[in-house]
Amino acid sequence: xxxxxxxxxxxxxxxxxxxxxxxxxxxxxxxxxxxxxxxxxxxxxxxxxxxxxxxxxxx
Amino acid sequence: xxxxxxxxxxxxxxxxxxxxxxxxxxxxxxxxxxxxxxxxxxxxxxxxxxxxxxxxxxxxxxxxxxxxxxxxxxxxxxxxxxxxxxxxxxxxxxxxxxxxxxxxxxxxxxxxxxxxxxxxxxxxxxxxxxxxxxxxxxxxxxxxxxxxxxxxxxxxxxxxxxxxxxxxxxxxxxxxxxxxxxxxxxxxxxxxxxxxxxxxxxxxxxxxxxxxxxxxxxxxxxxxxxxxxxxxxxxxxxxxxxxxxxxxxxxxxxxxxxxxxx
Amino acid sequence: xxxxxxxxxxxxxxxxxxxxxxxxxxxxxxxxxxxxxxxxxxxxxxxxxxxxxxxxxxxxxxxxxxxxxxxxxxxxxxxxxxxxxxxxxxxxxxxxxxxxxxxxxxxxxxxxxxxxxxxxxxxxxxxxxxxxxxxxxxxxxxxxxxxxxxxxxxxxxxxxxxxxxxxxxxxxxxxxxxxxxxxxxxxxxxxxxxxxxxxxxxxxxxxxxxxxxxxxxxxxxxxxxxxxxxxxxxxxxxxxxxxxxxx
Numbered sequence: 172x173x174x175x176x177x178x179x180x181x182x183x184x185x186x187x188x189x190x191x192x193x194x195x196x197x198x199x200x201x202x203x204x205x206x207x208x209x210x211x212x213x214x215x216x217x218x219x220x221x222x223x224x225x226x227x228x229x230x
Numbered sequence: 231x232x233x234x235x236x237x238x239x240x241x242x243x244x245x246x247x248x249x250x251x252x253x254x255x256x257x258x259x260x261x262x263x264x265x266x267x268x269x270x271x272x273x274x275x276x277x278x279x280x281x282x283x284x285x286x287x288x289x290x291x292x293x294x295x296x297x298x299x300x301x302x303x304x305x306x307x308x309x310x311x312x313x314x315x316x317x318x319x320x321x322x323x324x325x326x327x328x329x330x331x332x333x334x335x336x337x338x339x340x341x342x343x344x345x346x347x348x349x350x351x352x353x354x355x356x357x358x359x360x361x362x363x364x365x366x367x368x369x370x371x372x373x374x375x376x377x378x379x380x381x382x383x384x385x386x387x388x389x390x391x392x393x394x395x396x397x398x399x400x401x402x403x404x405x406x407x408x409x410x411x412x413x414x415x416x417x418x419x420x421x422x423x424x425x426x427x428x429x430x431x432x433x434x435x436x437x438x439x440x441x442x443x444x445x446x447x448x449x450x451x452x453x454x455x456x457x458x459x460x461x462x463x464x465x466x467x468x469x470x471x472x473x474x475x476x477x478x479x480x481x482x483x484x485x486x487x488x489x490x491x492x
Numbered sequence: 493x494x495x496x497x498x499x500x501x502x503x504x505x506x507x508x509x510x511x512x513x514x515x516x517x518x519x520x521x522x523x524x525x526x527x528x529x530x531x532x533x534x535x536x537x538x539x540x541x542x543x544x545x546x547x548x549x550x551x552x553x554x555x556x557x558x559x560x561x562x563x564x565x566x567x568x569x570x571x572x573x574x575x576x577x578x579x580x581x582x583x584x585x586x587x588x589x590x591x592x593x594x595x596x597x598x599x600x601x602x603x604x605x606x607x608x609x610x611x612x613x614x615x616x617x618x619x620x621x622x623x624x625x626x627x628x629x630x631x632x633x634x635x636x637x638x639x640x641x642x643x644x645x646x647x648x649x650x651x652x653x654x655x656x657x658x659x660x661x662x663x664x665x666x667x668x669x670x671x672x673x674x675x676x677x678x679x680x681x682x683x684x685x686x687x688x689x690x691x692x693x694x695x696x697x698x699x700x701x702x703x704x705x706x707x708x709x710x711x712x713x714x715x716x717x718x719x720x721x722x723x724x725x726x727x728x729x730x731x732x733x734x735x736x737x738x739x
Binding site for chain 1: 264272273277282283284286287290291294329330333334336337340341344345347348446450453454456457458460461464469470473
């Protein structure tokens, strides 16, 4: 168990190391979420635009 | 033959489907490399004799700093291509890069600050590298701000392309600032191209993280690019076909994080 | 429009049409553009002194906000002078291209067949002559009010004069990029200030050394290098940005 506690302690630097990793993790996740939301929104908008033109006219 | 392929890259419907198909090929290797690098960096690598376990921040700081520069360069190059050869898809690539780059620049600044606090005794220092990295963040924000302020998409593309190209001068400044000026920041240990100073057990996870983050960037770029391309092609006929298969996991790809499925 | 202005505009236009573009005609066109801008600016003398008044007010704010003690002010004087100069030069940037864009002169410049970057460089030079140079001459006065020794005056004038050249050039790029944006003030600052930071750093350093009585040659040379870089590259970017916004 002391091995795990040591690991989390990071030789005393825990207060610097873990926030860095957590922040990076958050940024990574945010990028994924943001990108997928953007794509989903674009698809939604495109669908709506197409639905508004029942004839399916081409541009 | 190669020329036709290049020509096809400029076609929005082709890019839309190609990007969708390519994403998993970047997303999964990225995930593997990042997890592997994390394990190697946090657990396998021995503590540094000077910085103890604190040096492990390098495994997130170096990749994010690398990202901030690499993404900007990609953005500037694709903006230049779009400007010179008037390729809309190229502009879409540039637009997709900016938010990714900005978030990682911020991350690099904060992780660097957290690393610097115990090592240099200060959270911030106005030395050339930190200052120019901060300028890079402002350049990203300015790019995004200019784009959103201009209503006409084509004009926004071209104006922001000029801005991106002008700002690219900052990238070599950031990179070489530690050799040009006496700075708090350490001299490059990986990018020296001859013999890196780090032992293999510390170097391997770093390389894995660098590569993993790079592939991650490409994966995210591909997803954003699809969204960007789609929103620019108002009601082009190909969209109907591209959207008609029901929205499956295959077309909006991404990697599951920590077992969370979309 | 008076006759002479109309003449200038026509001359810029006409100096190309059937003849090949020569360096001499390019220089003539640029000179005409420069004198036109100067003449137009002198008509609205009230607007001319606005940046200077702004500079004076801003430098006054600092003693009020920080401390009236001259010894403390002397320490912050380089920074205060430079931030104030930077902001004042920003103020005039919005109008660098605005009027000409609105009345179509900018379009005429672009269509004239003369080098657009040359003409825009002429306009930017006019901006510097009207804003940067006066600021360089005013800065010592502000500096004296902040407790700066008299011996520092030449250094202050030199650094602000050279630095403001770079500021005008960098600012012209931002102004050109934001031509199509309404109420572009904040965005203009966001675009210009990051690129202006090196100028600020070197300029403040040169001023600081001058105040201490030490040799300020090194940062002044760096300032000069940035200015030269700006002179060679900025007009090209500015012209590209103007073209984008005129389409």
